[in-house]
Amino acid sequence: MHVAAAEPAPSPQQPPRSRALGLGVGALPTGPSNALTDVPGVRVGHTTLVLPPHVHSGVTAIVPAGVGPERPLPAGVFAGNGYGKLLGSTQIAELGAIETPVLLTSTLSAFRVADALVGWLLERPEAARAQSLNPVVGECNDGLLSDIRTRPVREEHVRAALDGAVGGPVAEGCVGAGTGMTALGFKAGIGTSSRVLPLAGAQITVGVLVQANFGGTLRVGGRAVTPASLGLPDGDPEPENGSCMVLVATDAPLDARQLTRLARRAVYALARSGAAYGHGSGDYGLAFGTRPVGTQAGPAAVADDALNPVFTAVLDSVEEAVLNSLLTATTTTGPRGHTRHALPADALTALLSRPWTTGGDRRPAGDH
Template sequence: MDSPPRPHFPPGGARRRVRDLGLVIGSCGTGPLNAITDVPGVRVGHTTVRRPPDVHTGVTAVVPDAVGPRTPLPAGVFTGNGYGKLIGTTQLAELGTLETPVLLTSTLSAFRVADALVGWVLQRPGCEEVRSLNPVVGECNDGFLSDIRARPVHEEHVRAALDTASGGPVAEGCVGAGTGTVALGFKAGVGTASRTPDVGGRRFTVGVLVQANFGGTLRVLGRTLTPRSLGFGPDGPGPTADVGSCMIVVATDAPADARQLTRVARRAVFALARTGAAYGHGSGDYAVAFSTRPEAGRPVADAGLGQLFEAVLDGVEEAVVNSLLAASTTTGFGGRTVPALPADALVAALAGPAVPGPADR
């Protein structure tokens, strides 16, 4: 088991994120870290499981401090395309409450991860008499680059991600649940972003974390970017088979209820279209949204939800591109190689003239 990674920085120490390239998505400000951990009381932990060349996988934990079976948080879930194994969906939708941290992992490891999460929660102080528990575990199929049938994520990996979850900068790219994922033809992984919208005169924080692993053609700031426009030849990267889910976790300190959070989750899935997502038959596209402070003052009025929706749309778009920029070219199972998105080429392509689509594909 690898030790929990530090935040991902490229050679030379300059962090490759959207804003470091001078690209700004939306007009709303970000939190200090531009990460889901900007939401007070939210921590993130990763365990990366890598045994080259065949295994590139892991687990990521999003841990709200206050959550538990005795102290559930209001939450909502939305399914864009249901070809996935989001464990805990029905109770989450029925009751509108989140009882555990949200864990992300590889498809065939999701069931072991759920069992390990149950064991971890039952050992928490105050849970000695708990007799029912709804673990929430999402997944992406990382079988293109990792030996998914080996099911290499075990209980110790889950506990390490939970026990080392922390605030502060969030590692992105090829870490945790994003170690083996691929999106839009490029190596992807975990990405995060935050926004601080003004809702009815009150300032709140909205943070998102994505596990990106979906097909389509990359779009950034409304521009379609084909392999040729990014400097690749005709045999360059292209959309991979849509065999993996995209998981999105949204956290906010706005006092929203489950119905409102379901609407927020819906916008998070809608936001994938901005990045070029194909929402294909084999892609499971899900979002889980929760509030960390349901009792923090008067509830958000429905009329004010527009600012939260916009924050989520912009945040998810940025988080997906961050996941691509932070990832590195990876050779995995079966000798397959997926290239990283070149940052310099991205900036150059966005500065240049738009290229007609069909002739450039």
């Protein structure tokens, strides 16, 4: 079994991200790493568990600097379709804050991960006087490509992801909680992106990270992309059930209500990529801010009518992060012989260079 606490930055030999193919989304510039970690103080760590063909699983930790019960951060949550186990979500909805890092994992491992997160945080000065903690753990179902009933993610794996969380470039695709994920007919996983923009006289950053695991038909720039259209096997008809998790972080001065509005846009953005929002898919957005507002030391929240560019940043970043999660994944076969193929960059760019047709593209030939 391969275990990696903190995945290295992508190397030149790894598959290209969307921007390397000229498929960046929107006009806003990205941060230096085009990742969630472009938001100052936010770190990401992965533990990846692979024992082919039986285990393709793991855990991903999103760690805002200093977060704890004595320093909660404003947050909002939104469930587009609530078929999932987002642990800790009701307290976020009630109090508008997170008081722990946010962890992502496989469905049946979520409960062990939550317990390990509580144990890790109780040992730290951020929780020195804690009598209660609200661990936040999201999950997706990796049962198509991993033996989910073995619940392979253990306490040591959670601690490794938390302790190994770093800033800078974030490994994507088949890493951490994305190792066994599938989406839109392809192998998927972790994807991330960011945008930098002016707001209320200052420069702010919006970063997103997705654990992509949902059904539908992939759309790239509005154009339908299926395995068959790229010369790949269509795979089997087994449904893709999973809770797509979208994390949004920002250093903009926003309150919990405004962050909930960002979380909604994070779920809406999945439709751009072709999400079906099916019965068995939990589609969750969670947004948090790194600058508490309304305190003596903190700034005032910005006006609601200034948020439109921030909404655009979320929508564009999520769409690009989903595409990154597909492009950086690798073809994987699970314990029951199910295979999901990675999205091949060469075939995708060749398809997109051809004229639109009147079939699945839904546009006349020659209309680009």
